[in-house]
Amino acid sequence: MSRLAGKHAIVTGGGSGIGRAISRRFATEGAAVVVADLIGERAEEVAVEIGGTAVQADVTVAADVARLVESAGRVDVLVNNAGGGMADDLLEITEEQWDADVNLNLKSAFLCSKALLPGMIERGSGVIVNVSSVNGMAFFANEPYSAAKAGLINLTRSMAVRYGRHGIRAVAIAPGTIRTPLWQERIDKEPAIFDRLVRWYPLRRVGEPEDVANAVAFLASDDASWITGEVLRVDGGLLAGNEQMARELVANFSPDDEE
Ligand SMILES: NC(=O)c1ccc[n+]([C@@H]2O[C@H](COP(=O)([O-])OP(=O)(O)OC[C@H]3O[C@@H](n4cnc5c(N)ncnc54)[C@H](O)[C@@H]3O)[C@@H](O)[C@H]2O)c1
Numbered sequence: 217m218s219r220l221a222g223k224h225a226i227v228t229g230g231g232s233g234i235g236r237a238i239s240r241r242f243a244t245e246g247a248a249v250v251v252a253d254l255i256g257e258r259a260e261e262v263a264v265e266i267g268g269t270a271v272q273a274d275v276t277v278a279a280d281v282a283r284l285v286e287s288a289g290r291v292d293v294l295v296n297n298a299g300g301g302m303a304d305d306l307l308e309i310t311e312e313q314w315d316a317d318v319n320l321n322l323k324s325a326f327l328c329s330k331a332l333l334p335g336m337i338e339r340g341s342g343v344i345v346n347v348s349s350v351n352g353m354a355f356f357a358n359e360p361y362s363a364a365k366a367g368l369i370n371l372t373r374s375m376a377v378r379y380g381r382h383g384i385r386a387v388a389i390a391p392g393t394i395r396t397p398l399w400q401e402r403i404d405k406e407p408a409i410f411d412r413l414v415r416w417y418p419l420r421r422v423g424e425p426e427d428v429a430n431a432v433a434f435l436a437s438d439d440a441s442w443i444t445g446e447v448l449r450v451d452g453g454l455l456a457g458n459e460q461m462a463r464e465l466v467a468n469f470s471p472d473d474e475e
Pocket residue numbers: 228229230231232233234235252253254255258273274275276297298299300320347348349350390391392393394395396397398399
């Protein structure tokens with residue numbers, strides 16, 4: 217496959233999980249990939265594997281983003297993937313936790329997009345893929361993370377509308393639960409957490425990083441040339457409806473129907 221042949225891409229948070237899968241997939245599709253990560257060794261490991269370039273950068277810091285963009289040169293595809301954050305309950309979290317989560321999940325996309333848009337505008341083309349979450353579309357705890365992911369969806373729409381006339385597309389994806397190291401802390405507490413969560417998913421499994429990478433490869437490619445301002449859920453059907461509630465609504469529901 218070579219849907220991204222000749223394209224130059226930056227994947228932030230490319231050293232782990234979803235970002236690593238996107239970096240790998242982009243390389244398979246023919247793209248030259250800059251793997252950017254806060255943890256330099258992670259970026260290096262992925263870059264070596266895929267024949268890309270590693271850059272250590274904290275994408276919440278403007279000076280780091282400037283260095284990243286400077287070293288990358290021409291960029292056709294930006295994937296704002298770095299993110300995470302488990303802080304929740306407004307009554308519990310501190311101002312510092314709020315700022316950290318919002319900076320990581322929203323400000324980072326602002327900084328990277330702002331730095332790369334002028335070049336894209338000049339060339340009259342470019343794609344920005346923002347990795348949001350189902351948390352940006354409905355309540356699943358982690359308030360600052362979720363508020364930032366919702367903000368990221370609207371930032372996507374803003375960029376799509378404002379820069380569309382320059383041939384720039386901006387899209388977002390909203391993954392459900394994906395099996396990545398992001399979950400490690402919760403897995404340590406409850407090793408079988410994914411087995412418990414699958415019942416909420418119509419497809420009866422959690423997602424794999426490759427499920428997300430498949431969608432991002434499509435959205436970044438010319439196969440999606442008329443798609444912009446869109447949010448694509450990659451969630452195994454999670455937000456399509458509430459099966460548990462529907463079962464309880466139907467007259468013939470019996471608790472024995474539960475799987
Ligand atoms: N895993 C899920 O269930 C899930 C679900 C929905 C959305 N997402 C989103 O997908 C994206 C990737 O998540 P993941 O599960 O692969 O996480 P992960 O923790 O496996 O990987 C995140 C990577 O980002 C890097 N990173 C963290 N802060 C950074 C910073 N300031 N600058 C640069 N790099 C930084 C980390 O070092 C790490 O390598 C995130 O935006 C996350 O919110 C994940």
